[in-house]
Each structure stands twice: as structure tokens, then as C-alpha cells.
Amino acid sequence: MSKGITITPLYSGSSGNAILMSSEQTHVLVDAGMSCKKLVEALNAVRINPFDLNAILITHDHSDHISALDVFTRKFNIPIYATGATWRGIHAAEKKPHSPHLDNEIIPGTKTPIGDFEVLAFDTPHDAQGSCGYRFESEGHVAAIATDIGVMTPVIFEQLRGCEGILLEANYDNDMLWNGAYPYYLKKRIAGEGGHLCNEDCASTIVKLCKSGTKHFILGHLSVENNLPQVAERAVLLAMETEKLVRDVDYTLRIANRYTPTAPLWLGDPQ
Ligand SMILES: [Zn+2]
Ligand SMILES: [Zn+2]
Numbered sequence: 001m002s003k004g005i006t007i008t009p010l011y012s013g014s015s016g017n018a019i020l021m022s023s024e025q026t027h028v029l030v031d032a033g034m035s036c037k038k039l040v041e042a043l044n045a046v047r048i049n050p051f052d053l054n055a056i057l058i059t060h061d062h063s064d065h066i067s068a069l070d071v072f073t074r075k076f077n078i079p080i081y082a083t084g085a086t087w088r089g090i091h092a093a094e095k096k097p098h099s100p101h102l103d104n105e106i107i108p109g110t111k112t113p114i115g116d117f118e119v120l121a122f123d124t125p126h127d128a129q130g131s132c133g134y135r136f137e138s139e140g141h142v143a144a145i146a147t148d149i150g151v152m153t154p155v156i157f158e159q160l161r162g163c164e165g166i167l168l169e170a171n172y173d174n175d176m177l178w179n180g181a182y183p184y185y186l187k188k189r190i191a192g193e194g195g196h197l198c199n200e201d202c203a204s205t206i207v208k209l210c211k212s213g214t215k216h217f218i219l220g221h222l223s224v225e226n227n228l229p230q231v232a233e234r235a236v237l238l239a240m241e242t243e244k245l246v247r248d249v250d251y252t253l254r255i256a257n258r259y260t261p262t263a264p265l266w267l268g269d270p271q
Contacts, residue, residue, distance in 0.1 A: 002024070003268055003269045004024070004141050004267050005023055006021070006022040006266050006268075007020075007267070009261065009262040010039070011034060011258060012258065013256075013258040014171070014224055016038070016068075017030075017221060018068070020046065023136075023138035023139070024116060024138070025115055025116050026054045026116050027053050028053065028056070028115070028117060029078075032072055033066065034067060040072075050075075054079070054114055055079045055115075056072075056073075056078050057080075058081070058082040058086055059145075059147065061089025061092075061128055062148070065148075073102060077099060078102065080104065081105075082105070083105065083106055086129070086131070089129065107121070117137065117138050118136070119135070120136075121134055123153075123155055125149065125151055126149065127194035135159045135160075143163050146160060148169060148221065150192060150196065150197075152205050157209075161209065161213075161214075162212070165215070166209065168197070168205065168206065169196060169220055170199050170219040170221070171195075171197055171222065171223050171226070173199050173228070173232070174200065176225075177226040182225065199231065199232045202236065210240065210243075215252065216265055217236070218256050219232050220255075
């Protein structure tokens with residue numbers, strides 16, 4: 001493989017999340033939702049042997065991000081990285097303990113080398129203690145994953161700025177959420193500062209990022225109840241058109257599939 005970073009969402013959404021980040025020599029998983037069986041199937045589909053993973057990075061302890069972790073870890077013994085508060089949630093959720101030498105604590109704001117990646121965790125406002133996103137650098141290339149964001153903060157934006165490619169949450173459409181079937185308390189939770197990012201806020205963030213040099217965007221973590229791929233896509237396209245930014249000229253946009261691997265996004269030296 002040539003120098004660069006590849007983002008391959010294995011599956012993404014409120015139903016479960018796992019994203020493969022690959023560099024020339026390193027494969028890292030961000031989150032391990034759904035089930036061990038589904039995760040192995042998805043890795044097989046993109047021709048990655050689970051034993052070849054260098055690490056699993058966890059963003060937070062909600063089940064759509066860790067439900068495969070317990071069984072997967074005991075089967076494949078891959079080192080895990082998470083913030084201290086997230087570790088408490090992971091340990092509370094696991095049915096049987098795994099080998100403690102796999103546990104690594106990641107400190108937001110501090111770079112951690114994993115293979116030929118430099119990984120930087122950054123705090124995200126979400127109703128899970130220790131919640132974070134991740135920025136990856138390898139051989140001069142930069143990419144980031146940011147989901148489960150109640151509100152876009154300057155801290156997050158600073159870490160996304162300058163990335164070549166980003167997977168960003170587009171969780172819900174405001175009309176679908178507020179006219180939908182969820183109970184009021186849940187609607188407030190999702191739209192609140194500890195909830196998720198709506199399509200419109202995702203779109204305005206993407207406009208700003210595109211203007212500051214980011215070229216490649218993947219929308220992820222769509223709600224199954226309160227969003228549709230074409231609705232999220234339209235929100236971004238409209239915001240970009242308003243700013244005269246042209247798809248496939250000024251930027252590329254794809255939507256991560258909910259249940260199956262999405263075409264890899266390659267960010268790197270020309271091949
Ligand atoms: Zn969450
Ligand atoms: Zn989530």
C-alpha cells in the first residue's frame with residue numbers, strides 16, 4: 001500500500017458503529033458496535049484478518065460503540081485504547097474480563113503513537129463520560145472521525161480543520177425528529193448539548209471545513225428513525241451549493257452504509 005490514510009466505514013449508525021482506519025502499515029478500528037460476528041464478517045468483506053488489527057479505539061461506552069468489544073477482545077486479543085472514564089463503562093459492560101494488558105488509557109489532547117499512526121483524541125460533548133473523537137496522522141496525511149456530538153465545539157472544529165478527509169456525524173433531520181414518534185424527553189436528549197449533531201449543523205460545519213481546505217467528507221451515524229441518507233445528503237449539498245461549492249470539483253461526499261462496508265476513502269499520495 002502507498003503512503004496515506006484510508007477510511008473504511010464497516011457499518012455506521014445508531015444501530016452500531018465500526019470504522020477501519022488504515023495507513024501503509026497499520027490497521028486500527030474506531031469503535032466495535034453490533035456483534036463480534038457482524039464485525040468479523042465486515043472485516044472479512046474488506047479482506048482484513050481481525051488478528052492484523054493493531055488496536056481498537058473506543059469513542060465512548062454507549063452500546064452502539066462497544067457491544068462487539070467484549071467477545072471480540074477475548075477472541076482476538078487486540079490492544080484497546082479509551083479514555084479513563086470510558087474504561088469504567090467498558091469494564092462495567094463486559095460479561096467476562098479480558099486480559100488487562102490489552103487496556104490502554106488515552107488522554108485527550110496528547111498524541112499517542114499506534115503503528116505508523118499518531119492518534120489524537122479530542123473531547124466531544126455527549127451524554128457519556130469521557131466521550132471523544134479521534135484525529136489520525138500518518139506520513140503527512142491527516143484524517144478524523146467525529147460522531148456523537150451534542151454540539152460542534154471550537155475544540156472539535158480545531159481538530160477537524162486541516163484534515164484531508166473526515167467522517168462526521170449527520171444524526172438527525174430536525175423535522176423528522178420533532179414530528180416523529182419518539183417521546184418528548186428522548187427528542188430533547190437527542191437535540192440537546194449531550195446528544196447528537198443534526199444534518200443542518202453537520203452541513204454548516206462541512207461548509208466551513210471545505211473552505212479551510214478539507215476535500216473529502218463521509219456522513220455517518222445516521223439515526224434509523226429520524227434521518228434518511230438522501231435527506232442528510234441533500235442538507236449538505238444545499239449548504240454547499242449556497243456557497244458555490246461544487247461536488248466532485250471542490251469536494252467529495254459519501255454516506256456511510258448502516259449495515260455493510262462503505263467504499264474506502266483513500267487520502268494519500270497519488271498512485
Ligand atoms: Zn453515544
Ligand atoms: Zn452512537
